Amino acid sequence: xxxxxxxxxxxxxxxQFVYRHDSRETGTPMRxxxxxxxxxxxxxxxxxxxxxxxxxxxxxxxVKAGAQRVAAELGLILIAPDTSPRGEGVPDDPEGAYDFGLxxxxxxxxxxAPWARNYRMRSYLERELPGLVxxxxxxxxxxxxxTGHSMGxxxxxxxxxxxxxxxxxxxxxxxxxxxxxxxxxEKALTHYIGPDRSAWREYDACALIEGGARxxxxxxxxxxxxxxxxxxxKPRLLEEACARAGQPLTLRMQDGYDHSYFFxxxxxxxxxxxxxxxxxx
Amino acid sequence: xxxxxxxxxxxxxxxQFVYRHDSRETGTPMRxxxxxxxxxxxxxxxxxxxxxxxxxxxxxxxVKAGAQRVAAELGLILIAPDTSPRGEGVPDDPEGAYDFGLxxxxxxxxxxAPWARNYRMRSYLERELPGLVxxxxxxxxxxxxxTGHSMGxxxxxxxxxxxxxxxxxxxxxxxxxxxxxxxxxEKALTHYIGPDRSAWREYDACALIEGGARxxxxxxxxxxxxxxxxxxxKPRLLEEACARAGQPLTLRMQDGYDHSYFFxxxxxxxxxxxxxxxxxx
Numbered sequence: 231x232x233x234x235x236x237x238x239x240x241x242x243x244x245x246q247f248v249y250r251h252d253s254r255e256t257g258t259p260m261r262x263x264x265x266x267x268x269x270x271x272x273x274x275x276x277x278x279x280x281x282x283x284x285x286x287x288x289x290x291x292x293v294k295a296g297a298q299r300v301a302a303e304l305g306l307i308l309i310a311p312d313t314s315p316r317g318e319g320v321p322d323d324p325e326g327a328y329d330f331g332l333x334x335x336x337x338x339x340x341x342x343a344p345w346a347r348n349y350r351m352r353s354y355l356e357r358e359l360p361g362l363v364x365x366x367x368x369x370x371x372x373x374x375x376x377t378g379h380s381m382g383x384x385x386x387x388x389x390x391x392x393x394x395x396x397x398x399x400x401x402x403x404x405x406x407x408x409x410x411x412x413x414x415x416e417k418a419l420t421h422y423i424g425p426d427r428s429a430w431r432e433y434d435a436c437a438l439i440e441g442g443a444r445x446x447x448x449x450x451x452x453x454x455x456x457x458x459x460x461x462x463x464k465p466r467l468l469e470e471a472c473a474r475a476g477q478p479l480t481l482r483m484q485d486g487y488d489h490s491y492f493f494x495x496x497x498x499x500x501x502x503x504x505x506x507x508x509x510x511x
Numbered sequence: 512x513x514x515x516x517x518x519x520x521x522x523x524x525x526x527q528f529v530y531r532h533d534s535r536e537t538g539t540p541m542r543x544x545x546x547x548x549x550x551x552x553x554x555x556x557x558x559x560x561x562x563x564x565x566x567x568x569x570x571x572x573x574v575k576a577g578a579q580r581v582a583a584e585l586g587l588i589l590i591a592p593d594t595s596p597r598g599e600g601v602p603d604d605p606e607g608a609y610d611f612g613l614x615x616x617x618x619x620x621x622x623x624a625p626w627a628r629n630y631r632m633r634s635y636l637e638r639e640l641p642g643l644v645x646x647x648x649x650x651x652x653x654x655x656x657x658t659g660h661s662m663g664x665x666x667x668x669x670x671x672x673x674x675x676x677x678x679x680x681x682x683x684x685x686x687x688x689x690x691x692x693x694x695x696x697e698k699a700l701t702h703y704i705g706p707d708r709s710a711w712r713e714y715d716a717c718a719l720i721e722g723g724a725r726x727x728x729x730x731x732x733x734x735x736x737x738x739x740x741x742x743x744x745k746p747r748l749l750e751e752a753c754a755r756a757g758q759p760l761t762l763r764m765q766d767g768y769d770h771s772y773f774f775x776x777x778x779x780x781x782x783x784x785x786x787x788x789x790x791x792x
Contacts (some may be wrong), residue, residue: 238767239768239771239773239774240736240765240766240767240768240774241773241776241777242773242776242777243777246773293772294575296573296577296580296776298776298777299577299776336675341737453521455521484521485521486521487520487521488520488521490520490572491520492520492521492522492523492527492579493521494521495523495577495579495580496521496523496580497524498526499580
């Protein structure tokens with residue numbers, strides 16, 4: 231199989247794997263964490279992708295969210311990819327900032343030098359990795375859901391909006407609702423894609439919805455005590471875009487919750503049940 | 512209050528705190544993680560202590576075990592102390608080994624130089640910290656349970672065995688069953704307590720049980736794929752000591768589980784329910 235096993239641990243009756251493989255798209259080795267539930271011993275099961283936020287690797291969601299217990303009950307494979315290419319020769323933010331470069335791939339295909347060679351997380355997640363997963367894992371690729379946190383919430387929404395057939399269930403935790411309209415997104419898009427803002431629209435959930443893209447429905451949780459709420463995340467922009475377009479959205483403002491994994495751990499069960507209902511038994 | 516708040520996050524309807532305070536016993540600042548469940552808003556609630564293993568701080572259990580969800584349901588305060596004193600002037604293993612010194616206090620009061628000044632985790636957990644907790648938190652100190660992992664399982668068992676009135680519920684995950692009879696324990700006890708093995712007995716669960724100490728009952732989970740099972744943990748020594756002494760023990764060998772927090776995350780719910788049953792509503 232195309233994945234090399236870095237580690238595996240029994241967890242909640244299933245198995246938590248960390249895999250490594252050489253990526254054609256990023257030109258680097260990539261890691262991903264995969265939880266395989268007990269139901270996969272007897273047949274293919276649905277898949278839920280979790281895209282992580284700035285600074286994260288495949289590990290954060292896997293060790294902090296407590297998602298395996300629910301995935302084991304519902305019979306879901308969970309896949310947590312890394313958030314950027316890494317390794318020798320992969321360019322990083324010149325000042326080593328946390329919000330660009332390593333750990334901050336923004337789920338796009340960079341077009342600008344020196345980023346364009348390695349920063350191809352969009353194609354990696356749209357084409358390469360699903361192909362490898364379908365080949366290597368007991369995954370029913372006709373039943374995929376996607377969710378993510380912060381930058382990964384942006385990734386989940388934009389991947390799903392650009393490819394409406396692929397995901398039957400879509401949700402997000404504190405997503406960057408409109409990268410075109412916040413400092414994190416403006417910095418990333420300027421450097422990865424260049425100054426032409428019209429080229430940014432395919433990486434902006436609000437712009438995609440405005441342009442006619444649709445999802446079956448959408449669940450978003452956002453903590454009211456999240457320090458990035460007003461400056462970076464801006465869920466009201468998503469709410470307004472959905473309202474204007476008639477896009478169904480369940481936006482839950484969660485009182486007192488912040489941007490940490492304690493927030494994700496609190497609501498991951500709701501999200502996985504939302505996904506399981508839409509992915510079918 | 513005696514605790515300074517380092518961080519706090521809403522989690523599962525309660526609040527996850529990290530506190531800092533100056534310890535009289537260790538002569539250093541100490542941190543602890545405390546989860547306060549929603550039930551504490553209207554009255555005092557029982558407390559479950561979790562003692563962590565080698566290399567850990569107050570953080571590992573707090574972010575990796577997924578315990579808050581169950582504690583919020585059952586109405587339990589969870590307290591995860593650090594595993595050793597830390598900071599400038601605190602002596603560490605001369606070779607920086609992971610199994611002695613910083614992160615490896617072994618829940619004892621050292622008597623040997625240079626360890627005796629700071630390495631006083633026993634008195635810290637037997638006297639100082641419970642006093643501070645009783646003063647600062649909505650904790651019903653007549654209803655305490657204790658559990659822990661690996662070195663912390665050893666800590667939980669020996670603290671409870673030496674003070675039979677204090678804890679109404681005791682359990683452990685992959686505890687070091689007999690520090691006198693494994694390399695981790697022999698190294699720690701030799702350096703912290705000195706070469707006289709008779710002085711080691713108060714830090715050995717099997718020796719304490721052999722000497723007449725008793726617990727109401729005891730739940731122990733141990734993974735069969737734990738890489739430290741035969742060399743360090745040796746649950747059969749505990750099983751034999753309990754059998755000889757008539758000490759009730761539920762030892763569950765969990766097929767295929769290793770020594771990681773994926774093992775703890777899998778069985779923490781069982782343990783917290785065991786504690787809640789014994790601590791009362």
